[in-house]
Amino acid sequence: MNNIIVYCETNGNSVAEVSLELLTKARGLAKQLKVNVEGILIGKDLNGLENILYAHGANIVHKAEDPRLEFYQTLPHTSIVCGIIKNQNPQIGLFGATTVGRDLAPRIASALKSGLTADCTSLEIGDHYEKKTDTTYKDLLYQIRPAFGGNIVATIVNPDTRPQLATVREGVMKREELASPVKGEVKVWNVNDLVKKEDFVVEIIERHVEDKKVNIKGAQIIVSGGYGVGSKENFNLLFQLADVLGAEVGGTRAAVDAGFIEHDRQIGQTGVTVRPKLYIACGISGQIQHRAGMMESSMIISINTDPNAPINNIADYVIIGDYSDVVPKIINYYKKNSK
Amino acid sequence: MKPLKIIVLAKQVPDTRNVGKDAMKADGTVNRAALEAIFNPEDLNALEQALRIKDMVPGTEVRILTMGPGRAAEIIREGLYRGTDGGYLLTDRKFAGSDTLATSYALAMTIKKLEYDIIVAGRQAIDGDTAQVGPQVAEKLGLPQVTYVEEVEKIDSKSLIIRRRLDNGVERVKTPFPVLLTVHGSAAACRPRIAKNVMKYKHARTPSELQDATEDYIKLLNDRPYLKLNEIGAADIEADEAALGLSGSPTKVKNIESVVFKAKESKVIQSNDKEIEELIIELIGNHTIG
Numbered sequence: 001m002n003n004i005i006v007y008c009e010t011n012g013n014s015v016a017e018v019s020l021e022l023l024t025k026a027r028g029l030a031k032q033l034k035v036n037v038e039g040i041l042i043g044k045d046l047n048g049l050e051n052i053l054y055a056h057g058a059n060i061v062h063k064a065e066d067p068r069l070e071f072y073q074t075l076p077h078t079s080i081v082c083g084i085i086k087n088q089n090p091q092i093g094l095f096g097a098t099t100v101g102r103d104l105a106p107r108i109a110s111a112l113k114s115g116l117t118a119d120c121t122s123l124e125i126g127d128h129y130e131k132k133t134d135t136t137y138k139d140l141l142y143q144i145r146p147a148f149g150g151n152i153v154a155t156i157v158n159p160d161t162r163p164q165l166a167t168v169r170e171g172v173m174k175r176e177e178l179a180s181p182v183k184g185e186v187k188v189w190n191v192n193d194l195v196k197k198e199d200f201v202v203e204i205i206e207r208h209v210e211d212k213k214v215n216i217k218g219a220q221i222i223v224s225g226g227y228g229v230g231s232k233e234n235f236n237l238l239f240q241l242a243d244v245l246g247a248e249v250g251g252t253r254a255a256v257d258a259g260f261i262e263h264d265r266q267i268g269q270t271g272v273t274v275r276p277k278l279y280i281a282c283g284i285s286g287q288i289q290h291r292a293g294m295m296e297s298s299m300i301i302s303i304n305t306d307p308n309a310p311i312n313n314i315a316d317y318v319i320i321g322d323y324s325d326v327v328p329k330i331i332n333y334y335k336k337n338s339k
Numbered sequence: 340m341k342p343l344k345i346i347v348l349a350k351q352v353p354d355t356r357n358v359g360k361d362a363m364k365a366d367g368t369v370n371r372a373a374l375e376a377i378f379n380p381e382d383l384n385a386l387e388q389a390l391r392i393k394d395m396v397p398g399t400e401v402r403i404l405t406m407g408p409g410r411a412a413e414i415i416r417e418g419l420y421r422g423t424d425g426g427y428l429l430t431d432r433k434f435a436g437s438d439t440l441a442t443s444y445a446l447a448m449t450i451k452k453l454e455y456d457i458i459v460a461g462r463q464a465i466d467g468d469t470a471q472v473g474p475q476v477a478e479k480l481g482l483p484q485v486t487y488v489e490e491v492e493k494i495d496s497k498s499l500i501i502r503r504r505l506d507n508g509v510e511r512v513k514t515p516f517p518v519l520l521t522v523h524g525s526a527a528a529c530r531p532r533i534a535k536n537v538m539k540y541k542h543a544r545t546p547s548e549l550q551d552a553t554e555d556y557i558k559l560l561n562d563r564p565y566l567k568l569n570e571i572g573a574a575d576i577e578a579d580e581a582a583l584g585l586s587g588s589p590t591k592v593k594n595i596e597s598v599v600f601k602a603k604e605s606k607v608i609q610s611n612d613k614e615i616e617e618l619i620i621e622l623i624g625n626h627t628i629g
Contacts, residue, residue, distance in 0.1 A: 115589030321610025
């Protein structure tokens with residue numbers, strides 16, 4: 001059976017959030033296709049991680065364990081994943097659009113001469129008619145992604161090559177655990193059958209990983225600022241509001257590029273995608289790239305001096321005014337009324 | 340140490356970062372004419388890393404390889420202005436409609452004809468944002484790759500020490516030659532043009548660009564051979580034609596929609612104390628905040 005295979009990133013003793021989001025999505029697609037979901041785990045010590053994959057819908061978990069595989073490296077992971085794919089013949093292969101997935105997936109696509117679509121924001125199953133050859137392809141993977149700086153949304157298909165490969169950004173799909181985990185099976189691979197000695201020519205000398213300081217994705221309320229906020233100092237006002245509301249602070253790419261706020265707070269197509277309960281946009285005009293990362297917020301308040309700012313079109317409340325005047329009022333009236 | 344040969348993969352792209360309202364046509368397709376053609380930003384970061392290696396290892400030669408239409412020769416000139424030793428324009432109608440796999444195949448077949456120790460590319464191009472071509476070229480050439488490079492820190496006769504970016508950290512790796520690097524936008528910005536080089540190379544031209552040139556111009560290039568830019572076509576790289584262009588591209592665009600966000604009905608609030616207090620009371624009341 002041609003299943004859906006998901007490359008699952010591991011960080012030490014856990015599985016990356018994006019991989020679990022992908023498994024959740026994959027089990028929906030697999031249901032439509034009436035196939036199973038397979039997960040790939042590669043690492044030094046994968047003890048028990050298969051249970052996390054079962055809980056998110058994987059029926060088969062491929063494990064490749066070796067002391068040399070403690071950290072991700074392009075060549076051994078390419079060899080292992082290609083080996084597993086050649087053996088299992090999945091119809092779809094999914095990767096997170098992380099620094100790992102975006103390093104690995106193209107290498108695999110090239111080796112398998114398969115089509116790959118980067119940074120998908122949506123995946124669906126559907127038919128495709130190819131005019132030139134008058135052929136209808138059943139049940140292809142629609143790989144939907146923004147292109148051209150977010151100004152268009154393209155649906156890409158791979159009619160002839162298998163597996164159909166895609167990377168998906170973290171946070172655009174929802175992760176849901178199953179009420180009762182799948183009773184899956186583990187398939188253990190002998191790493192030496194899959195990798196060559198030359199796969200280890202690149203040596204990791206030093207590695208410094210920080211836990212994410214900012215959990216903007218998980219925030220219920222986000223106060224966000226654009227280039228219009230004007231300076232790093234001016235962002236302090238946004239942090240004050242966030243502090244009062246128990247919110248996180250985010251920013252647009254322009255605000256990040258200008259150095260007003262750190263990179264890990266960037267919201268939008270090239271940053272994080274968020275869907276909080278409340279999004280307060282301060283001095284954000286609402287370029288399409290930014291809207292793509294926040295438009296699914298349950299409620300949006302836009303504070304802008306320009307009544308015609310594009311972001312106002314998707315806002316539930318538009319406060320016409322300067323954020324430096326409005327934000328202190330919000331803080332003041334929140335404190336007054338919240339007790 | 341012995342001088343190195345470096346190939347920089349660079350692309351001319353429409354400037355999608357500053358998209359005006361005339362960027363999309365009424366039928367929802369992109370109006371390329373309304374967008375300025377620029378040197379892909381991260382390819383400039385890549386060029387800078389290559390030029391820094393040239394600074395570190397005297398005698399090293401840096402050449403740009405760009406694939407695109409005739410006007411992409413501008414990318415090679417831009418490289419010459421900043422200190423490269425030449426370049427190649429890979430251009431042919433047979434490449435039209437290439438996705439990343441067909442593009443990487445054409446580039447890899449070209450590179451096989453060239454001498455190189457290091458290939459450097461930008462992480463991704465802003466018209467597609469795929470970040471796929473670099474790793475795919477590396478795979479086709481059987482080279483190791485280091486992506487998300489921030490700095491080439493050290494170089495000796497056998498290896499490179501490179502600092503690269505991770506999603507939430509950094510990594511330092513050691514790689515042997517030959518190798519392909521893709522450089523991230525957080526790496527050092529490219530050095531500016533050198534005025535002397537602009538004077539020297541502003542008349543550099545590819546054979547196609549010379550087709551309608553005056554005799555004086557052709558004489559100028561014959562007198563100064565360094566002004567002749569190399570142009571390479573599909574026939575020169577001994578490629579399997581089925582693997583080029585549309586037929587070599589497994590991904591097909593099924594459809595394209597221009598992004599139009601549905602306008603919500605929004606409630607407009609003036610920035611006075613009364614209206615803001617009412618809003619806050621409403622939000623507290625429905626448990627959005629508090």
